[in-house]
Amino acid sequence: MGATKSSVFSVKDNRIAKIAKALGHPARIAILNLLANKQACVCGDIVDELPLSQSTVSQHLKELKEAGLITGEIEGAKVCYCIDAKEWKAAQAVLNQMFETYKGGSNCC
Amino acid sequence: MGATKSSVFSVKDNRIAKIAKALGHPARIAILNLLANKQACVCGDIVDELPLSQSTVSQHLKELKEAGLITGEIEGAKVCYCIDAKEWKAAQAVLNQMFETYKGGSNCC
DNA sequence: TTTTTATAACGCAATATTACGATGAATTTT
């Protein structure tokens, strides 16, 4: 095997996992930090800021885009990446909701 | 390659990524839901609840444990898994902090 | 038009992950 049995879990669990997975690499966290803090939503500047090759950065951007967390708009020869505000908040909400299902009761061990 | 260049990123980014990575699989989300909702903090019951083999579930539990999100106490022949309340809240806080660095300004595209 | 710049896409190599059956160690149960 090696492939995740997605179909066996709930849509919600898959959604949460998908978002978390996209956040599960330090390079992508670094990229999101740049996009979040930067006044501009850079693009190739990201490559300059990170110690990774252009192709590697491009791939991480692709994954963030596929997870819906960012968007990329073509501007001439450049591409402008931005955090997708709507999806960003939705992701935060979904994760928080997950965390909140645990009402730290001492119902345990 | 194939190995993540962890040393190249900040401790914080690595920490966020580690937590997110642990949450990046639907089976682990399902397990956490069980632990969060369940009155008891089950163990082998998890295997009964999920359509995965015992060894696979055991491995997911191991990863959640390594990420610090849960603890496992041996109780005779059984093992009792629980959400680690402290780490759980810390994880939530770290992720929220990450999300909050983006002040949805329309500084973009 | 040629050249430069900016990105995406392709393909490869190294690792990592997912999943499972089988085995093993500890613990109850009989």
Place this chain on the structure above:
DNA sequence: AAAATTCATCGTAATATTGCGTTATAAAAA
């Protein structure tokens, strides 16, 4: 003590991810 339970670990197979060099494409600059 023998058998059954409970769980971790090992080994293996399939697939995914990470990272990079290289190539392809498109726009801007010369």
